[in-house]
Amino acid sequence: MAFTFQINSDVEFIHDEKLLRKAEENRPEIRKEKVLPSRIVEMVSDPSSLNGISVRTSEKEISKLPSYGWKRDDRLILDFGDHRVGSFEMEVDQTGSPMDAPLFLRLKFAEVPAELAAEASDYDGWLSRSWIQEEFIHLDKLPAKVSLPRRYSFRYVELKVIDTSPKWQAVFSNPSVITETSADGSSFTPLRLEDEKMQRIYDVGIKTLADCMQDVFEDGPKRDRRLWLGDLRLQALADYASFDNTALVKRCLYLFAGMTTKEGKISANVFVNPKNIPDDTFLFEYSLFFISVLYDLHQAHPDEELVKELYPTAKKQMDLSLQMFDEEGRLIPDENYPVFVDWSNEFNKDTAGQAEMIYVLKQFLALARIAEEPEMEFYLRKLELISGYAKEKLYRKDRKLFVTGDEEFNIASQVWMVLAGVMSFEENQEIMRTVVREMFPVTGIATPYMYHHIVEALFEAGLVEEAVCLMKNYWGKMIDLGADTFWEAFDPNVPEYSPYGSPIVNSYCHAWSCTPVYLIKKYLVK
């Protein structure tokens, strides 16, 4: 998720077994379904698709798959019709003379056609090569059933025969995927929208969310596959607007609350395999968003008992972060506890971080009231102080914009200040109009995470048309480029951009991009 690796191996963590037991009690059922490939395809050059690569139906027919023999260097691409998360299996046999050598096979799993065109051996990025979804297997005896033990995220499976022998060919049959998700499609009726493009954006958002809903809300089923707090916040919002799996949100909250540092700080993410492990990465607002997730859950499904149970953890995050503000109410950034806002480190994040604190502090006050916080006054004064600093020191009336750092005016500051509701509705609208006028089209932002907040700020400021337009230009453009699910990273100005230098480690189904599900229901459906 973040570009910079944090290594904090000296941090000591507490495991609160009571809370972790509750996480366990809320563990979801994984629903499985067998899906067969719909066709055999071939890669084709296609300038309108991502990285200029698309597929077309092969002359070889999927129904005749067992009749084809495949020899050294032959390749075959199976299309499973849509994005799938699950395990793969098939039967393998041979034809020709007796099998006088093992079969050596490469299986490559691709979410998008662009991955099919990239070779793992060419990858030299900073992100682990181990994420490349590629397996090499030897089969000494045929016929054999191949049931790969791992879970993959893909639409396409390329089978490449590295070698048989000159005397015989490999034969493949009955390939299938057993899909896995904890999303229950029967639990709600998807929205029907008049606007076709928005309908497609909504549908792909639902698919993205569903494929990220596993044992936890994963950030991406292909890569990372873990629970990030910032991503959880958006997934939970999209979940309430669709599958409404509240238990899964609770499970995730318990996991974070159950594994804090000794001082009480929540990790930016946790692992649940092979056991529950908190990561040693910490992000300022990701810890704070524990409060947001609890607040949002209570908004969606009021649960005062849960709020009271988790309030001490929420309060701890608030108290730790408030220490980062000076007596004027100004955020003093700490590079060991960085403000995230977006992947890009090309802009100053101080004002955005200040706004995020205000955003969360307001939610915290609502929780504090339920928990009958005795020091209510203290937090109210903090809100006043920090908001006051924002209004008085950071807002530039002449520009209708918030400043940050060294006289820098960036989109993140405006968006978060609008979301934090620091100014009046009219002022927010003016700010967002200024943003549209001066900062659109957006540049230098490649995360659906940041685009989500821009769109939400537009909606909150009443600029519905601009919000919809941006959704179509952003999520809609991914669809135009061939997306079955929304991506971890996308800069519409540089569609082929990969933060890792190759599509084969990109995650093309990434939770933080599923938010049209939430935005459409909240802002566009009467």
Add this chain to the structure above:
Amino acid sequence: MAFTFQINSDVEFIHDEKLLRKAEENRPEIRKEKVLPSRIVEMVSDPSSLNGISVRTSEKEISKLPSYGWKRDDRLILDFGDHRVGSFEMEVDQTGSPMDAPLFLRLKFAEVPAELAAEASDYDGWLSRSWIQEEFIHLDKLPAKVSLPRRYSFRYVELKVIDTSPKWQAVFSNPSVITETSADGSSFTPLRLEDEKMQRIYDVGIKTLADCMQDVFEDGPKRDRRLWLGDLRLQALADYASFDNTALVKRCLYLFAGMTTKEGKISANVFVNPKNIPDDTFLFEYSLFFISVLYDLHQAHPDEELVKELYPTAKKQMDLSLQMFDEEGRLIPDENYPVFVDWSNEFNKDTAGQAEMIYVLKQFLALARIAEEPEMEFYLRKLELISGYAKEKLYRKDRKLFVTGDEEFNIASQVWMVLAGVMSFEENQEIMRTVVREMFPVTGIATPYMYHHIVEALFEAGLVEEAVCLMKNYWGKMIDLGADTFWEAFDPNVPEYSPYGSPIVNSYCHAWSCTPVYLIKKYLVK
């Protein structure tokens, strides 16, 4: 084994269930033993070793293995102390931050250090790449026990960490191999020889034979791994001189006899995995050697019942091959049923094939007598005719050599004519002296199979010193180059020669090279 692939997919085979049941009854017990690595080593350049590559003990200590962390691109070579055939397992864990990516690992199994220096991706030979002993595995959860399901043939295991993540390192512990063989080391007392070099040659021969003794006499435990009749003949002779596992020889004879073509012809080799399958490759003298193996077995352990049981199969091979001789008694070669003699196709094999027939026909007559063959006269006349043709038309008194093809004088013709005992002992000695004088040092021959026959012909001709000298210069030179077991292919004039273009598909433990075990016991031990 042979350089030319035969594809005869239209051949129909018979499965004689009665004989195959006897093959099953003689299936050997596979003995297993756990072996630990003796040290961690590093590759070094060493002009005295095969391909200029050797290993030296690493500064990293095997006893401290679990204390080392291994990151992206790190390599580690385990030395298991001697050639091993079996399965590999180890435990894998990690150190550092939590495991935020899978572990991607390459395991490479090498019989000799030269293989460690070769990269699979550079291999472009005609032999299947699937024989390269290399596995790629992803581990999603650590700690994990890795138990590879396949059998490997190796002394060295290279573990290469393709990737972890920048935040953690892989940790390896408890690597081991469970060796497999059907040879019972307790069944005999190995010879003790005065000559150190010959002792080493004998010991390495025993190890070679033992590692090829599996469910059948395999030709090589790394590659091919099947039962070839020509190799079986030599393995059986070495076996009687050592482990003396007669049941295994019987099993192999029943396998060949139980799966002939409809017309009764025996394949050059059979597979026993996943079930008993005869290969569609046929070689003139490999079929005939069924007779030799039966004859040799009866010589070692007289068993008239077995001879009578398998005599019809033996007779069929003789009858089919006799059809290839004209009325003068001359072999008319058939490219669909080629004479093998050696891998090289650079010399004419007609006279060698003629000699092989005489060699086998004499053995056949011995079996025919036991089986009370009614047509004894017919075969005696055939022997006379074919021998007569050899003596009168092929032997050139002036040269003291046999001619072949178009006035060609090659070593194979002489060696096989001597082994066939066509001429008197004195003439044979003269022939072999001529060979030593005119054709030594041997050139253009790269198989221990052919070298075996040259040495045996020298012994048979009473040229013991020359035979021992050649053994030292051939098998001894493999040992000088670092052999723990004898190789499938070796040309002492071109030590780096590989029939496949790369050491990683060479077989460095190959049955047909184990014959010093037999030669030493038969010709050098009083």
